Amino acid sequence: xxxxxxxxxxxxxxxxxxxxxxxxxxxxxxxxxxxxxxxxxxxxxxxxxxxxxxxxxxxxxxxxxxxxxxxxxxxxxxxxxxxxxxxxxxxxxxxxxxxxxxxxxxxxxxxxxxxxxxxxxxxxxxxxxxxxxxxxxxxxxxxxxxxxxxxxxxxxxxxxxxxxxxxxxxxxxxxxxxxxxxxxxxxxxxxxxxxxxxxxxxxxxxxxxxxxxxxxxxxxxxxxxxxxxxxxxxxxxxxxxxxxxxxxxxxxxxxxxxxxxxxxxxxxxxxxxxxxxxxxxxxxxxxxxxxxxxxxxxx
Amino acid sequence: xxxxxxxxxxxxxxxxxxxxxxxxxxxxxxxxxxxxxxxxxxxxxxxxxxxxxxxxxxxxxxxxxxxxxxxxxxxxxxxxxxxxxxxxxxxxxxxxxxxxxxxxxxxxxxxxxxxxxxxxxxxxxxxxxxxxxxxxxxxxxxxxxxxxxxxxxxxxxxxxxxxxxxxxxxxxxxxxxxxxxxxxxxxxxxxxxxxxxxxxxxxxxxxxxxxxxxxxxxx
Numbered sequence: 001x002x003x004x005x006x007x008x009x010x011x012x013x014x015x016x017x018x019x020x021x022x023x024x025x026x027x028x029x030x031x032x033x034x035x036x037x038x039x040x041x042x043x044x045x046x047x048x049x050x051x052x053x054x055x056x057x058x059x060x061x062x063x064x065x066x067x068x069x070x071x072x073x074x075x076x077x078x079x080x081x082x083x084x085x086x087x088x089x090x091x092x093x094x095x096x097x098x099x100x101x102x103x104x105x106x107x108x109x110x111x112x113x114x115x116x117x118x119x120x121x122x123x124x125x126x127x128x129x130x131x132x133x134x135x136x137x138x139x140x141x142x143x144x145x146x147x148x149x150x151x152x153x154x155x156x157x158x159x160x161x162x163x164x165x166x167x168x169x170x171x172x173x174x175x176x177x178x179x180x181x182x183x184x185x186x187x188x189x190x191x192x193x194x195x196x197x198x199x200x201x202x203x204x205x206x207x208x209x210x211x212x213x214x215x216x217x218x219x220x221x222x223x224x225x226x227x228x229x230x231x232x233x234x235x236x237x238x239x240x241x242x243x244x245x246x247x248x249x250x251x252x253x254x255x256x257x258x259x260x261x262x263x264x265x266x267x268x269x270x271x272x273x274x275x276x277x278x279x280x281x282x283x284x285x286x287x288x289x290x291x292x293x294x295x296x297x298x299x
Numbered sequence: 300x301x302x303x304x305x306x307x308x309x310x311x312x313x314x315x316x317x318x319x320x321x322x323x324x325x326x327x328x329x330x331x332x333x334x335x336x337x338x339x340x341x342x343x344x345x346x347x348x349x350x351x352x353x354x355x356x357x358x359x360x361x362x363x364x365x366x367x368x369x370x371x372x373x374x375x376x377x378x379x380x381x382x383x384x385x386x387x388x389x390x391x392x393x394x395x396x397x398x399x400x401x402x403x404x405x406x407x408x409x410x411x412x413x414x415x416x417x418x419x420x421x422x423x424x425x426x427x428x429x430x431x432x433x434x435x436x437x438x439x440x441x442x443x444x445x446x447x448x449x450x451x452x453x454x455x456x457x458x459x460x461x462x463x464x465x466x467x468x469x470x471x472x473x474x475x476x477x478x479x480x481x482x483x484x485x486x487x488x489x490x491x492x493x494x495x496x497x498x499x500x501x502x503x504x505x506x507x508x509x510x511x512x513x514x515x516x517x518x
Contacts (some may be wrong), residue, residue, distance in 0.1 A: 002409075002411070003408070003409030003410070004409065006409045006410070006411055006412075007406075007409045010406055203390075203392060203393075204392055204394075206390070207390050207392060207403070208403065208407060209376070210350075210352060210379070210384060210386075210390070211379065211380075211384060211403065211404050211407065211451075212376045212377070212379040212380035212382075212404065212407055212408070213376055213407045214373070214376045214377075215373065215376075217376075217407055
């Protein structure tokens with residue numbers, strides 16, 4: 001165990017020495033990887049913020065619960081009680097069938113049609129504003145309430161929420177696609193850097209192999225090298241995205257004040273920051289692994 | 300036990316005639332053997348086969364009763380760790396110091412830093428190069444480079460020492476000092492196999508001689 005740890009400690013130290021031995025090349029690779037990771041990171045941050053902002057400030061979606069024909073006042077107050085006690089309900093208001101008919105009459109062009117009706121065909125209804133705004137949550141609530149006794153039908157007025165959901169999903173997919181493409185780019189940069197490193201240390205690899213080095217021993221420093229590059233690239237990406245956020249916020253601040261909306265971008269949560277750096281390290285390690293496996297002739 | 304046994308070993312490189320054909324011999328633990336013969340006789344090939352650097356085209360090679368020709372590639376490094384290898388061209392790492400060159404086998408074996416440093420200095424002292432530990436191998440003379448190569452070969456205390464032309468290109472005085480080193484290792488129980496065409500070295504060490512001619516054991 002101690003020997004295994006010693007071997008890892010040595011490999012990590014050797015990789016660090018190789019990294020520091022060529023500061024210019026290291027800096028160049030780090031910046032390229034940093035830019036590649038910063039783009040999806042900033043895009044992700046912007047979409048996440050826009051999504052939250054839109055859901056907080058856009059009109060709330062509503063669910064209409066239509067009571068069965070012949071529902072009594074007692075039935076209506078039972079449903080009102082259940083809605084009041086429900087944790088997912090922000091507010092609920094009762095719309096009686098007479099009130100609904102008057103509203104229909106008031107709409108331009110419908111007065112004559114309503115006057116021609118022999119009786120009021122509209123049911124009593126509750127218009128509920130749920131706390132949730134995601135389509136899936138709204139649909140689940142609609143299905144739950146449609147099963148309540150006394151409810152004839154439930155309808156979600158969620159066109160806006162549906163459109164927003166579609167847009168957000170599309171934007172996230174674009175982020176993942178961009179992120180995926182740039183992750184491949186990062187792995188490729190690491191692949192090539194490791195290939196050059198292995199070529200530069202070919203004698204050392206040959207001699208080590210002759211005197212009893214395992215494949216693991218030979219490959220380990222290059223894997224650490226790749227991981228270091230990725231970690232440095234991830235950290236650079238964070239720094240770049242923070243710098244870009246700072247600059248964007250300078251333009252967004254006056255617009256925010258003008259519209260009374262918090263448009264400025266918040267910083268990435270600490271967990272997302274750690275994740276971005278960790279992901280950089282992981283991609284660097286993977287790119288290095290790909291390279292050392294491909295260039296077997298040096299190992 | 301560090302016994303080497305070859306049975307009907309042949310080695311043919313692609314597009315060339317056989318470098319070795321039907322070599323059968325046994326080298327016992329603690330024995331000193333000189334593989335002699337002119338250039339192209341197959342001495343280096345024989346040593347490379349023993350060191351598992353090359354695989355035989357046919358025949359078997361047993362190291363401590365283990366058929367190394369049948370081993371997986373991943374298992375070979377563990378066999379090589381029994382050996383100390385002295386190369387004809389030294390194979391030193393020019394971007395590392397003398398001390399770091401000697402440290403390499405111990406790094407591969409995973410020794411702790413302090414222990415490894417102690418062993419590396421002891422090996423350098425043995426070959427009288429401790430005073431040059433911080434120097435670059437480029438600044439060493441041919442004899443010093445050969446001694447450095449020997450220090451790297453013995454630092455992990457191998458049970459078998461394989462040396463390919465260890466006195467080639469050295470003047471008589473340096474060659475004698477290197478011969479004396481091999482005698483010392485033999486006296487402490489190390490199996491020593493030397494490929495050489497240096498008659499003086501053979502006279503000095505008086506080993507069992509394994510003469511090679513055209514890839515076959517002569518006589």
